[in-house]
Every structure is written in structure tokens, then in C-alpha cells.
Amino acid sequence: MTGPLLERASPVLAGDSAMPPERPADMPTQSLKSLSEGFPRAEVNRGGVKSNKLKRLSVIGPALLLSGFAIHEMRAVFLVGGLTPLEYAVLALFVVNFCWIALAFCAGIAGLISIVRKRGKQIDPEVEALTxxxxxxxxxYNESPDRVFAAVETMALELSKTSDADAFDWFILSDTTDPQIALAEEHAFWILREATAGKARIYYRRRRKNIARKAGNVADFCRRWGSSYDHLLVLDADSVMETHTIVSLARRMEADPDSGLIQTIPALIKGTTLMARVQQFAARFYGPVIGTGLSWWVQKEGNFWGHNAIIRTEAFMKAAGLPHLSGKPPFGGHIMSHDFVEAALIRRAGWSVKIAADLYGSYEECPPSIIDMAVRDRRWCQGNLQHTRVLPAKGLHWVSRMHLVTGIMAYLSSPFWLLLILSGLLLALQAHYIRPEYFTDQFSLFPTWPVMDSDRALRLFYITMGILFGPKIFGLLLLFFDSKTCKALGGRLRVIGSTIVExxxxxxxxxxxMFIHCGAVMSILFGRDSGWSPQRRDDGSLPWKDLIYRHRWHMIAGLLLGYAAVLDSLTLLAWMSPALIGLWFAVPLSAMTSSSPIGQWFKDRKILATPEEVNEPAIVTAASQRRDxxxxxxxxxxxxxxxxxxPEMMALHMSIMDKLPTHAPGSPIEPLEAIARVKVQEALCQTSLLALLSKQELSYVLGNPLLLKHMQHLPEAYADDDLVSIC
Structure with missing residues (x-):
């Protein structure tokens, strides 16, 4: 198989290379204490980076009023018998948690109205050729090459059928550290080059050192090749994008010289497990309401989610060079959740950042299990908590700061929620076990009873639940009035059933x-770095013993909370049961939601189905078939x-190798490099050397032409004379 492939791949490479000629340009590191000279830039179009204040007020104003009302009601619940320190703590925690959901609820209303108004309206066709x-x-990064290269090939060939194909070049930027996957990527690249020869320009580069992770990978491309391009359309390893979406993003960026970044709202696809299907269903029907509402009120101060977005190269290179935070990880070092920060820096420099909520055809996949979500969220949690170091940065727009706070609260809300539960539980136990102080030091004709307004508390509970579930209700309403989609999903009764299951x-x-996030926050506060692990995307199953180990503390916490509730009353246990059942059954729940057969059972019955699953987009189907x-x-x-x-295979490998020097003169030699060099230079044969090299060392050797040439000259195995001389 390799021989014929080599013969076919060689002509494809003739007169070409794995990467285009470099065009080096500077990407200066930005300071968080001051703005670079010339920023903020002057807008090209009048009002090009200004947003409508009335839209802001119409979302934030009601959110503040709603929060004020809820705070007043909660205070009144306790005020009947006078506020105690514990009740003050419950009130403070309630304020934090309620304000968090009130803004999302009001943005959801704006999203609902916006979607209803635009429904049925056609977007004007874009016919002007791109310039x-x-x-x-x-x-x-250590992804399955079949997934990545099949997706790129499918999208590139579809784009090649349009008149704008020449406006786009494709780059696979590898940070892979596993030598076996790295060589499989090279193999896949030659297959890809052959399939797209004469139809698309596709390039590949694997970095030798993973400096600053994904952000560093993209920055390395920008400094060496970025100045050759007006825009960067950044995808993720599981991304697929429709041709019209790709072209529309480029046209929108070209038409608006003040636009620095345009983010799409990806739809989740290809979910095989129950966990993935739940995320897929929620994102498809509730996500557009929240995303459209967010786009409507933030306007020119949008956000970036790291992929499926187009960026103006000038804005990114001049304004988004990430600083290195002082100190050690987890709060110091390279910024991990770089996307929020890059969006904030681009907006600070005077370009707009927008969310294209009306642009469909952007797809990605999601974690297949609770465990995989935990691994991903641990990394995101560390990156988002790093944003506490970025928040005080000079010149950031206040909406950009709100995005950073939102990212931080996405994880801190879990400890706040847990503290609220514990405080409420302590309040109940206090009323049950601690003898009230009937007569205080202050003169009164009546004793001080620990009383609460139970009717008002129950009413406030219903209001809170309504606000919490508001976006879900809005999404369901939009779906119910879409007869065509409901019919495709099996009818309105099945849609209701799917909503109940979700x-x-x-x-x-x-x-x-909640406990996973609490654990992540505590781990970060104790100074533990998350590292950088590849993400599983297909199968989420794990052995039962692993699930028991990973969820042991969740079950123990559920049992302890349940026991504390029983100490008060069975009624309190019943009230807390929605939050406890998941903890008690964490292991079987995790196993069930990560099982592909169970996910398939739900899929066969169209439970938690989405339009993209029932009528899969042609490009997604083509990518899946090509992946096989x-x-x-x-x-x-x-x-x-x-x-x-x-030797001819080694020549191909050498041609694809990154052309940067393996070691800059005068720079310190890292231990890994030193050990790998010594092992290669001291080796007596190839067989013993390959057995001696670790994965990390072999990965380094694969990127070092001098060491590879030395290995080529080694004998395949020990000769008899060599063994005698060694003895």
C-alpha cells in the first residue's frame, strides 16, 4: 500500500512544499497596563464600532429591576423575625446566583423577540466576488488524523466548486506530540494532497515545541505566514462548516473595514451518547435564543469562543498578542482561555467584535460523557480564573469586562450554589435544633421568634424557577410554532417528551x-496546573471501577447532605431530593449517559433529536463517509x-518538516533535547535506539533532520563484531 501511495504522492509534491514561502511579520505582545501607540484606532465608517445604548438598557435595565425585586423579596422573607448572620449569608449568596440568571433571562427575551421578527425573512444574496x-x-493536537483531514478535504472540495475558491487557502496546524499520530498525519496529508490536487491549496505544519498551546500555534502561523492573508478563519479539530457560511463570513469581513472578529454560533452534531445528545438538543433549541439575545444587546462588543470565527489578520496581529502572566501556573504563565482575552484586546484597539447569530451552517461536536466534560472544564476553569488577572487591564470596554466576568462566574457559580445549599440547610437545622432566644437584652413585650414568611418564600421560589427555565421555555415555544421542524422531529408530543427527558x-x-466545578476551583486555588490533554470525541465509556473512583466523592457528598436533611425532616429531604438524586446515582448515571448503545436507543426513537440529525447536512455526511x-x-x-x-520516505518526511531551526544558537538546551541527542549519538543500532527512546524523545527526533540523518547511518541491528567489541 505504501509503495503505490508514495509513487502517487511524489508528483503531487513536485514544485510545491508542505507550506508556502514565509512572510515574517511582527505580532507584538500587548501590555495589560497600557495601550500600544496608535490605539484605539480611528474608525473607518462613522459609527463602525459604536453600539446602540437603548438596546443595552432594554436588557440590562430589566435584569437589574428583576434582581432588585428578588433581593427585596428575599430580604422580606427573613425580615419578619429579624436578620441573623446566617440569614445575611443566605441573602448574599442568593443575590450572586439570582443576578447571574436574571441577565440570561432578559437576554433570552430579547433573543426570542429578535428571532420572531426575523423569521421568514430572507438574507439578501451575496453575489460580489471576494477581493x-x-x-x-x-x-x-494529538487528534485522530482521519477526522481532521477528512473534514478539511470535504470542506475544501466543496469550496473549490464556487467562484470564490481562489480567495481561500487551507492550513492544518499541528501541535501533535505523539510520534505515531504525527507520522499518521503526514501520511494523511499526502492522501489529502492527492485528492485535492489542482482544486485547493492545502498546507500542513507540525510545530516542534508546543509553546503557549493553541494560542501559540496560531500566533506562530501569524508571525511566519499571516501577513499574506487579510483574514483568518479559525476552526477546531471537530469543526465542519458549510461553504456558504465560509464565504459569507469572508464577505462580511470584507464589507466592514471596522470589523475585527465575527463569531458564529456553532450547532452541535454527531452526538452518539446520551450525554452528547442532551447537549446537542439543548444547544440546538435553547442556544439560539440565548445566542441571538447576546448578539442583540452586546452588538459591536461581542465575544470569541476560540473557533468557527473569522478574524481580521491586521487586528489580530497588531492588537491580540497575548502577554505572559507573571508567576507560575495555574494563575500565571500562558493565558489558557485565550479567546475571551483576544476578543477584548481587539475591541480595545478599536475594531468591532460581532456575533453572527443569523448565520447558520457552522457545526462542531461535544464531549461524550460527564467525565470528558469534567476534563475539558478543568482546563477551561483554570483559563477562566486566570481572567481575574486580565480584568483590571487598561482600556478594556466595560462589556468586554462583563464577558470576562461571565467566564469566571461560569465556574465560580458552582461554589456559590453549593454554599447557598449548605447555608439553607444550616438555617433549617438551626431552626430545628437550636433553642431560640425568646427574650433578648433589649426590652420587648414579646419574645424574639425565628420566623420566616413562608408564603413569600414559596412565591419567590416559583419566580426563580421561572427565570431559570425561561430560555428553555422560549426555545420550546419557537419550536412549537415551527410545524415543519416539529413534524420532522416526530411531532409535538415527541418534542415535549424530548424536552422532559432533557x-x-x-x-x-x-x-x-457543580461538585466537579467546585473541585476544579479548589484544585486551582491550591496551585495545581491542569496540563494539556487531548479530548475524546466519540466514545465516552469507562470501566465501572474507574467511574466509581471518579464519582466517589460525589456519592459521599450526596449521602452526607441527605443525612443532614433527614436530621431536620423528611419534608426537607423531599425538597432537596432533585439536587441529591443525581449525586446518589452518579455512577450509574455517568455510565448510562456515556453509553453509545443507550444513546442509539434514544436516537432510534427520535428522542432528543435535532433537525441536523434527522436531515443531516450534506457536508457532514460527506465528511463522515470520507473519514471512514x-x-x-x-x-x-x-x-x-x-x-x-x-530513503525516499525519509525524503518525504524531511520535505514536510517544519523549516525553523531545531535549536537557536545561544539558547539553553532543554533536558528532553539533551537526552534525545545523547541517546541518538551514543546508539549502536537502530533497533536498540527505537526501543530506548521515549515517546517525547522520539517526537523531538522526528523534527530534527541532523539526528534523523545520524539514525539513517546506523546499522539496523548489532553485528557480531560489535557485540564482541562491547564485551
Whole structure:
């Protein structure tokens, strides 16, 4: 298989290379204490970076009024018998949690109204040819090459059928550290090059050092090749995007010289497990309401979610060079959740950042299990808590600061929620066990009773639940009035059933995620770095013993909370049961929601179905089919022994290798480099060397032409004379 492939791949490479000629340009590191000279820039179009204040007021104003009303009511609940320190604590925690959901509720109303107004309206066709150039970037880190390269090939071939194909170049930017996956990527690249020869320009580069992770990967591209392109369209390893979406983003960016970044709202697809299907359903029907509402009120001060967005190269390179935070990880070092910060810096420099809520055809996948969500959220939690160091940065727009606070609160809300539950539980136990102080030191004709206004408390509970579930209700209403979609999903009764299943499962999973986030926050506060692990995207199953180990503290916490509730009354236990059942059954729940067969059972019955699942987009289907073909073609993938045995294969590998020097003169040699060099230079044969090198060392050697040439000259195995001389 490799021989014929090599013969076919060689002509594809003739006169070309794995990357285009470099065009170096500066991407200065930005200071958080001051703005660079010339910023904020002067807008090109009048009002090009200004937002409508009335829209802001119409969302934030009601959110503040709603929060004020709820705070007043909560205070009145306790005020009947006088506020105690514990009641003050409950009130403070309630304020934090309620304000968080009130803004989302009001934004959801704005999103609902906006969607209803635009429903049925056609977007004007865009017919003008593009005059700008866009680099489409697909960063990858130890991902399955079949997924990444099949998606790029499918999107590139579809785009090649349009008149604007010449305006786009494709780049697969690898940060892969596993040598086996790295060689499989190279193998897949030659397959990809052959399939797209003469139809699309596709390039590949694997960095030798993963400095600053994904943000550093994209920054490295910008400094070496970015100035050749007007825009960067950044995807993720699981992204798929429709051709019209790609072209529309480029046209919108070209038409608005003040636009620095345009973010799409991706739809989740390909969910095989129950956990993935729950996320998929929620994102498809509740997400547009929240996303459209967010887009409506933030306007020119939008946000960036790290992928499926187009960025003006000038804005990114001049304004978004990320600083290195002082101190050690987790709060110091490279900024992990770089996207929010990059959006804030681009807006600070005078370009607009927008969310294209009306632009569909942007797809991505989601974690298949609770455990995989926990791994991803641990990394995101660390990155978002780093934003506490960015919040005071000079010159940030106040809406950009709100985005940063929102990211921080996405994880801090869990400890606040847990503290609210514990405070409420302590309040109940205090009323049950601690003898009230009937007569205080102050003169009174009546004793001081620990009383609460139970009717008002119950009313406030219903209001809070209504606000919490508001966006879900809005999304369901929009779906109910869309007869065509309802029919495709199996009818309105099935849609109601799917909604009930989603609400129940989300409610069961929520307390588990609360404890996961609390654990992540505590881990970060104790100084533990998250590292950088590749994300599982397909199968989420784990052995039962692993699930028991990972969820042991969640079950114990649920039992302890349940016991504390029983100490007060069975009524309190009943009230707390929605938050406790998920903890008690964390292990079977985690196993069930990560099971592909169970997910398939729900899929067969159209429970939690989405339009993209029932009528899968053609480009998603094509990418999946092509991926299956890549899996077959990569079964006998390139390996180190093949490179050493065949000089022509080594030549191909050398041609694709990153052209940066392996070691800058005068720079310190890292321990990994030193050990790898010594092992190669001291080796007596290839076989013993390959057995001696670790994965990390072999990955370094694969990017070092001098060490590879030295390995080529080594004998394959020990000769008899060599063994005698060693003895």
C-alpha cells in the first residue's frame, strides 16, 4: 500500500512544499497596563464600532429591576423575625446566583423577540466576488488524523466548486506530540494532497515545541505566514462548516473595514451518547435564543469562543498578542482561555467584535460523557480564573469586562450554589435544633421568634424557577410554532417528551457538575496546573471501577447532605431530593449517559433529536463517509522503521518538516533535547535506539533532520563484531 501511495504522492509534491514561502511579520505582545501607540484606532465608517445604548438598557435595565425585586423579596422573607448572620449569608449568596440568571433571562427575551421578527425573512444574496484572501486554519493536537483531514478535504472540495475558491487557502496546524499520530498525519496529508490536487491549496505544519498551546500555534502561523492573508478563519479539530457560511463570513469581513472578529454560533452534531445528545438538543433549541439575545444587546462588543470565527489578520496581529502572566501556573504563565482575552484586546484597539447569530451552517461536536466534560472544564476553569488577572487591564470596554466576568462566574457559580445549599440547610437545622432566644437584652413585650414568611418564600421560589427555565421555555415555544421542524422531529408530543427527558437529565447531572466545578476551583486555588490533554470525541465509556473512583466523592457528598436533611425532616429531604438524586446515582448515571448503545436507543426513537440529525447536512455526511475511507487508508500508516528503511520516505518526511531551526544558537538546551541527542549519538543500532527512546524523545527526533540523518547511518541491528567489541 505504501509503495503505490508514495509513487502517487511524489508528483503531487513536485514544485510545491508542505507550506508556502514565509512572510515574517511582527505580532507584538500587548501590555495589560497600557495601550500600544496608535490605539484605539480611528474608525473607518462613522459609527463602525459604536453600539446602540437603548438596546443595552432594554436588557440590562430589566435584569437589574428583576434582581432588585428578588433581593427585596428575599430580604422580606427573613425580615419578619429579624436578620441573623446566617440569614445575611443566605441573602448574599442568593443575590450572586439570582443576578447571574436574571441577565440570561432578559437576554433570552430579547433573543426570542429578535428571532420572531426575523423569521421568514430572507438574507439578501451575496453575489460580489471576494477581493481579499483568507487563511482557513485547522489547529490539531494529538487528534485522530482521519477526522481532521477528512473534514478539511470535504470542506475544501466543496469550496473549490464556487467562484470564490481562489480567495481561500487551507492550513492544518499541528501541535501533535505523539510520534505515531504525527507520522499518521503526514501520511494523511499526502492522501489529502492527492485528492485535492489542482482544486485547493492545502498546507500542513507540525510545530516542534508546543509553546503557549493553541494560542501559540496560531500566533506562530501569524508571525511566519499571516501577513499574506487579510483574514483568518479559525476552526477546531471537530469543526465542519458549510461553504456558504465560509464565504459569507469572508464577505462580511470584507464589507466592514471596522470589523475585527465575527463569531458564529456553532450547532452541535454527531452526538452518539446520551450525554452528547442532551447537549446537542439543548444547544440546538435553547442556544439560539440565548445566542441571538447576546448578539442583540452586546452588538459591536461581542465575544470569541476560540473557533468557527473569522478574524481580521491586521487586528489580530497588531492588537491580540497575548502577554505572559507573571508567576507560575495555574494563575500565571500562558493565558489558557485565550479567546475571551483576544476578543477584548481587539475591541480595545478599536475594531468591532460581532456575533453572527443569523448565520447558520457552522457545526462542531461535544464531549461524550460527564467525565470528558469534567476534563475539558478543568482546563477551561483554570483559563477562566486566570481572567481575574486580565480584568483590571487598561482600556478594556466595560462589556468586554462583563464577558470576562461571565467566564469566571461560569465556574465560580458552582461554589456559590453549593454554599447557598449548605447555608439553607444550616438555617433549617438551626431552626430545628437550636433553642431560640425568646427574650433578648433589649426590652420587648414579646419574645424574639425565628420566623420566616413562608408564603413569600414559596412565591419567590416559583419566580426563580421561572427565570431559570425561561430560555428553555422560549426555545420550546419557537419550536412549537415551527410545524415543519416539529413534524420532522416526530411531532409535538415527541418534542415535549424530548424536552422532559432533557430537563430531567440536566437536573440530575447539574449537581454532579457543580461538585466537579467546585473541585476544579479548589484544585486551582491550591496551585495545581491542569496540563494539556487531548479530548475524546466519540466514545465516552469507562470501566465501572474507574467511574466509581471518579464519582466517589460525589456519592459521599450526596449521602452526607441527605443525612443532614433527614436530621431536620423528611419534608426537607423531599425538597432537596432533585439536587441529591443525581449525586446518589452518579455512577450509574455517568455510565448510562456515556453509553453509545443507550444513546442509539434514544436516537432510534427520535428522542432528543435535532433537525441536523434527522436531515443531516450534506457536508457532514460527506465528511463522515470520507473519514471512514481515511480510517481504512491509514490502517497501515507510516512509522519510524519505514522512514529508516526507505530513503525516499525519509525524503518525504524531511520535505514536510517544519523549516525553523531545531535549536537557536545561544539558547539553553532543554533536558528532553539533551537526552534525545545523547541517546541518538551514543546508539549502536537502530533497533536498540527505537526501543530506548521515549515517546517525547522520539517526537523531538522526528523534527530534527541532523539526528534523523545520524539514525539513517546506523546499522539496523548489532553485528557480531560489535557485540564482541562491547564485551
Amino acid at each position: 481579499t484572501r483568507t487563511a482557513i486554519l485547522m489547529p490539531t 430537563i430531567i437529565l440536566s437536573a440530575l447531572i447539574a449537581p454532579i457538575m 475511507e481515511y480510517v481504512v487508508e491509514l490502517e497501515e500508516s507510516w512509522n519510524m522503521k519505514l522512514l529508516l528503511d526507505r
